Structure formats: C-alpha cells, structure tokens
Amino acid sequence: MKIIERPTRNTWSELIKRPVQNYDSIEATVKLIFKEVAVKGDAAVHKYTDLFDGVVLENLRVTEVEIQEAIELVSTDLKTAIELAKSNIKRFHEKQRTIPISLETVPGVMCWFEKMPIQKVGLYIPGGTAPLFSTVLMLAIPAQLAGCNEIVLCSPPDQSGKINPAILYAAHICGVTTIIKAGGIQAIAAMALGTETIPKVYKIFGPGNQFVTCAKQVATQFGTAIDMPAGPSELLIFADETAKAAFVAADLLSQAEHGKDSQVVLVSNSKNLLQKVIREIPRQLADLPRKEIASEAIRNARFIYMETETEALDFINEYAPEHFMICSADEAFFIKGIQNAGSVFVGNYSPESAGDYASGTNHTLPTNGFARNYSGITLDSFQKTISFQKLSPEGIQAIGQSIEVMAAAEGLEAHKNAITIRLKELQYENS
Known part of the structure; x- marks a missing residue:
C-alpha cells in the first residue's frame, strides 16, 4: 500500500478507472440459456441449476412448509435485528411518497400526475458465502409500499436444495408473493420470460456477479426493465x-x-x-x-x-x-x-x-x-408516473389555435384536424 501524492488532473482518468467488464465472452452463453428457457421453461431452469449449483431440485417454488421451517432456524437476535432494520427502511421509504401534482395551465386545461405501481417485479438475491438477506429488505419493502401486485424473489439454493433461512424470513415479513429456488442466468431469464412456475415480471432488481449482470442486460432485449447497471x-x-x-x-x-x-x-x-x-x-x-x-x-x-x-x-x-x-x-x-x-x-x-x-x-x-447519471433505489423505482389531462370547451378554445399552427408546421394535418373539428363544433353550438 502506497500513497499517491498530489496526482495531477491529467492522471485522474487513470485513478478513477474501474475493472473493465467485458461480457463478450459470456454473452453467447447467456443468450443460449435465455433461448432454452423460452422453449423449455422450468425444465431449462432445473437443468442449469443442476449444472451450475450442483443440486437437483424437486420443486422450484419454495413452499409454505419450507418458509415456516426457515423461520424456526433464524435466531431471536437476528429476527430482532431484521425487524429493526425493516422498521427504519419502511419509515424512510414511506416518507418518499410524493403529493400528487395538478395544475390548470390555462383556464379549462387541467393537467396532473398519478403514480402507479409496477404490477410485477422480480428481486434477485445472491446466495453463496454472503447471503444478502439485507437486500431482501431493501427491495421488497419499497416494492410492497409501492403497491406491486406480484413480488417474485429468486435466490440460488445450497447443496441441500435450500435457500438461506434469513433470506426466507426477510422475504416472508416483507410481502414477497413468490419465492423461487434458482440463481444465476437461468433465474434472470425465467423472470424475464416466464415459465410454468416462475411468473414473468416487468422489472428486475438486485445485485449479482458478471453472469447475472449480463443476463439482466439481455433481459432488456425482451422488454423487461432493470434497476440500473451494476x-x-x-x-x-x-x-x-x-x-x-x-x-x-x-x-x-x-x-x-x-x-x-x-x-x-x-x-x-x-x-x-x-x-x-x-x-x-x-x-x-x-x-x-x-x-x-x-x-x-x-x-x-x-x-x-x-x-x-x-x-x-x-x-x-x-x-x-x-x-x-x-x-x-x-x-x-x-x-x-x-x-x-x-x-x-x-x-x-x-x-x-x-x-x-x-x-x-x-x-x-x-x-x-454511474452515480453521475443514476440514482439508487427509491420508492419511485417501483412506480411509474402517468400524466393526465382534461380540457373543457373553454380550454380547447384557449389553446386550440396554437395547436393547429404547430401541427400544420410539422405537416401533420390529421393532428390539426382533430382540433379544428372540435373548434368548429363549438363555434356551431355557440352561434
């Protein structure tokens, strides 16, 4: 370990470099597994769980019995700690709810926003030597607060075919609706595409290794959003x-x-x-x-x-x-x-x-x-914003002529006519 003294600005570009993540060598494998999951569904997930995790599973979905068994295995001290963390995370994310914005831009033209939950979300939770049950809290709590209908969690099983008990406990108390014993590429592919057992989701969240990261990027090619580059x-x-x-x-x-x-x-x-x-x-x-x-x-x-x-x-x-x-x-x-x-x-x-x-x-x-242009996960990450507008006769008369001029300038005559026909109707009614 040595000190870098007074680095000049022309050397900063080297100092801020991170390890280069080149997915070229694994992208072909990722896409192959996606294709197989698309065709074979659960069978492909079973195959690659056996291949990569070395375990043959009878069922992919975690049962209620398994959840109850896991709850018993988590110590009282850890349960208390998780409950404290849950309380603080929930309180902070609840405060992120925004007041609906509405504005009458001109008399008769009312515009407003409504926040809607992303209906189906997938949470990827790594297992291995450091099972990140804390990440369950960080993702499932805002998902639940946002009102997501389906919260699907995938985590790789251990050699006995089990998911870490603390992960299951955290998922249980945070409203996860489906827990799946699958990790890696096959888990991301299954959530992006859907299988007989694993629901297709609209957005995938969570950290992972280079294979998971590459799989999340490939998932976007199938219309599934992801939280952020990792x-x-x-x-x-x-x-x-x-x-x-x-x-x-x-x-x-x-x-x-x-x-x-x-x-x-x-x-x-x-x-x-x-x-x-x-x-x-x-x-x-x-x-x-x-x-x-x-x-x-x-x-x-x-x-x-x-x-x-x-x-x-x-x-x-x-x-x-x-x-x-x-x-x-x-x-x-x-x-x-x-x-x-x-x-x-x-x-x-x-x-x-x-x-x-x-x-x-x-x-x-x-x-x-990516902190230059991305935010961390917030309540908004699990929601989307829909804009609304309602124009009264007074409103369309107030802005109609401007819309006609703009539509004509862009050569979109049908756009212009959608305004003109209404203005003529109003003119007829008022004559």
Whole structure:
C-alpha cells in the first residue's frame, strides 16, 4: 500500500478507472440459456441449476412448509435485528411518497400526475458465502409500499436444495408473493420470460456477479426493465486529521470483504492520517474471516493525498463513488459540494455498514461511475408516473389555435384536424 501524492488532473482518468467488464465472452452463453428457457421453461431452469449449483431440485417454488421451517432456524437476535432494520427502511421509504401534482395551465386545461405501481417485479438475491438477506429488505419493502401486485424473489439454493433461512424470513415479513429456488442466468431469464412456475415480471432488481449482470442486460432485449447497471461495490472516503484512523481502516475493510474486485479509495489532505490508516489495516485484516478476499481488494486500493479540500472534492465528483464517506472538520463543504455519489455517510460515527443494513436508506446503488447519471433505489423505482389531462370547451378554445399552427408546421394535418373539428363544433353550438 502506497500513497499517491498530489496526482495531477491529467492522471485522474487513470485513478478513477474501474475493472473493465467485458461480457463478450459470456454473452453467447447467456443468450443460449435465455433461448432454452423460452422453449423449455422450468425444465431449462432445473437443468442449469443442476449444472451450475450442483443440486437437483424437486420443486422450484419454495413452499409454505419450507418458509415456516426457515423461520424456526433464524435466531431471536437476528429476527430482532431484521425487524429493526425493516422498521427504519419502511419509515424512510414511506416518507418518499410524493403529493400528487395538478395544475390548470390555462383556464379549462387541467393537467396532473398519478403514480402507479409496477404490477410485477422480480428481486434477485445472491446466495453463496454472503447471503444478502439485507437486500431482501431493501427491495421488497419499497416494492410492497409501492403497491406491486406480484413480488417474485429468486435466490440460488445450497447443496441441500435450500435457500438461506434469513433470506426466507426477510422475504416472508416483507410481502414477497413468490419465492423461487434458482440463481444465476437461468433465474434472470425465467423472470424475464416466464415459465410454468416462475411468473414473468416487468422489472428486475438486485445485485449479482458478471453472469447475472449480463443476463439482466439481455433481459432488456425482451422488454423487461432493470434497476440500473451494476458492477463491483465501491467506497470512497475523504478523511482529514479529525478522522479516527481505526474507524477509517475498518470502513475500508468492510467494503473490501465484499469481493476481490471491490473498489476502495481513501482521499486525504493529511499524510499523517493516510499513514496511520495504512498501518492500521493489517492489524484489523488479520482477524477477518474473509481476509483473503479483503486482502486482494486492499492490494488494489488507492490512497491519495490532495493538498486542498477543493481539489479533493473535484476528484471525488469525477470518481462518482457508490458510497462516499465524509470524515472532515468541514463536512458542510463536502455535503454542499458533492454532485455525484450513490449514498453519502457523514461523520466519524456514520459507517457505510449503517446504510447497508439498518439506518433506513437503500443500499442498492449505482456503481462504476454511474452515480453521475443514476440514482439508487427509491420508492419511485417501483412506480411509474402517468400524466393526465382534461380540457373543457373553454380550454380547447384557449389553446386550440396554437395547436393547429404547430401541427400544420410539422405537416401533420390529421393532428390539426382533430382540433379544428372540435373548434368548429363549438363555434356551431355557440352561434
């Protein structure tokens, strides 16, 4: 681990680079599985679950008996923690409901918006060594609040053909309507296309590996929307002399343990702080169960010294991190100045772990620089907006002539006539 000192702006493009995600080598496999799922349905999902996950399933759908068995396996402490997280996430997302907008643009012309739920949504929840039951909360709670009729959850089974009990418990208490034992490409294909057992959905949410990410992109070719482009998880911290080095090191490692390709960046205007953090990381790393994974990510971490906060902020906005932590005496400067970030954590006692689990904000966020143009998941992600308008006779007379002129200028005579015929009718009625 070494400090990059005062990088010039012409080198920033290299410093903000993420791992290149090239799906060319796997796209053919993804499309092949999509075609097979389209033709063979459940049989194809069973085939690839056996091939990729090494388990032969009797049924794809999780039964009520399995859910009840899973509930019994979740400890009381974990249930209590999940319930607390659920409460905070629900409260924060409930506050995101917007007041309907209505406006009479001119007398007799009333325009308004109505928010409608996306009727059928699919949630993909990774399993494996880190089963993300927290992601169930982050996706199912706003889906339920939005009023989605069908909430389909897919998660890969373990070698015994079971889904992690905490995932099932979280799904049960958050209103998931269908739980499917399937992961990877075949799960995304099934939700995009529909099978005998797995309902077709209109939008797919959730993180995953490169195969899942590629499959989600292919799903869009079949008319299924996705939440956002995804990539390795990332954390950028700005820390000055007021930061606690042990806290900063812990936060960097919490991100590094997600995966070997996790992106970890520390920016500081204090060389002393940078050195303290670099010395602290090995001490904490030694005790981590996932130290092999975290070590690989930390080897690729960037420790950057910037002389001024202004220059640091410019760099951070260029980087556009998924998670941005502010540990600064002048936190207001960064709060006001940050333009590109998925989620921001302010102060020494606001670890990124809080947002991952229980503070209330959503942890499904744009990565790979997409924070420049994407938002994280909100209640709106599970809704669509429909615009309405109603014109009275007074209203169409007020704007009709302008519409006729504009339609004629675009050469759309039928558009013009739809107005003219009404204006003539009104003129006749009033004569």
